Amino acid sequence: MKIVSSKELLILAKKRNRAICAFNVNNMELIQAITSAADETKTGVILQASAGAVKYAGITYIRKLVEAAAESISVPVALHLDHGDSFEACKMAVDGGFTSVMIDGSHLPFEDNIKLTKKVVDYAHKKGVSVEGELGQIAGVEDEVSAEHSHYTDPAMAREFVEKTGVDSLAVSIGTAHGAFKYKSAPKFAFDVLEQIQKEIPNTPLVLHGASSVVPEAVATINKFGGKIENAMGVSEETLAKSIPLGVRKINIDSDLRLVFTATLREYFAKNPAQFDPRGYLKEAREQVKQLVIKKLKVFSV
Ligand SMILES: [Zn+2]
Structure with a gap:
């Protein structure tokens, strides 16, 4: 299948009252794992790369790997x-063959965020590329993006923002956070805020960032086999899924x-100390990521 814009996938998700999962990628194995899981569950998926991922792998590698993956499956993917x-970062992605970009001006004053986002929208839309904006700040660290506290998105401002910028989707802050060490105790989500946002902008697909569950079994395995990940905590999938009827279309x-x-x-190396062929351990990691992605897709997308 060809690579489509995120907008196409988000429209499909809305029709079915489900959400599209967006997974971060930076190497071949992750891209293969995600796309084969999408193919197997017969659902579209978004592959996304951060500035850090682009720096790591190179924009051409990412695009060509995603193109190769898209060619071998029968469901649509967006990059x-x-x-x-x-x-400039968004322009580089648009010119480099991405079908969708996020411009994160959430740290800027409201008017500046509007101005920057509108500039990206004007450029991207001319090339058929969809744009995600962000309003309100999401706490935590994700590659180069970080904020100490989250600030909930203001529903009335969300409406003005969407009207003035023409964004295709909007990332909102309702209490989710980036990274694996985001909460000290079980988080509370502002579903009431989400409901108000949806009332203000019922036609705009909403995006939830920081939606990892921080899989407890994976953290336990890492720690069991020599890793050191302490106090990691995420959000249960059941809780996250409650956001879907309230307009969240991208997770x-x-x-x-x-x-x-x-x-x-870690487990592979501990149990197979004599193995040194990357194909052996990367194949195993790819398979486990695929199984995880299948599970996520079944909860949020299928
Ligand atoms: Zn994010």
Whole structure:
């Protein structure tokens, strides 16, 4: 299948009252794991790369790997820039073949965020690329993006933001956070805020960032086989799924894939000390990530 814009997938998700999962990628094995899981569950998926991922793998590698994966499956995929931090970063992604970009101006004053986001929308839409904006700040650390506290998205401002920028989707802050060490205790989500946002902008797909569950089994395996991950805590999938009837159409998952990949490698090395062929352990990690992605897709998308 060809690579489509995120907008196409989000419209499909709305029709079915489900959400599209967006998984972060930076290497071949992750891309293969995610796309084969999507193919097997017959659901579209968004592959997204952050500035850090682009720096790590190179934009051409990412695009060509995703193109190769898309060619071998029968469900649509979108290639999305996660947390673009400037017009230039978004332009580079648009020109580099991404079908969707996020411009994160959430740290800027409201009017400046509107101005920057509108500039990206004007450029991207001319090329058929969809744009995700962000309003309100999401706490935690994700590659180069970090904020100490979250600030809930203001529903009335969300409406003004969408009207003035023309974004295709909006990332909102309702209490989710980036990374694996985001909460000291079980988090509370502002579903009431989400409900108000949906009332203000019923036609705009909403995006939930920081939606990893921080898979407890993976954390336990990492720690059992020599790792040291303390106080990691995420959000249960059941809780996250409650956001879908309230207009959330894109759910971002990154940390869980990293944890399962790492857990698989640690266990493999501990149990197979004489193995040194990357194909052996990467194949195993790829398979475990695939199983995780199938599970996520069944909860949120299928
Ligand atoms: Zn994010």
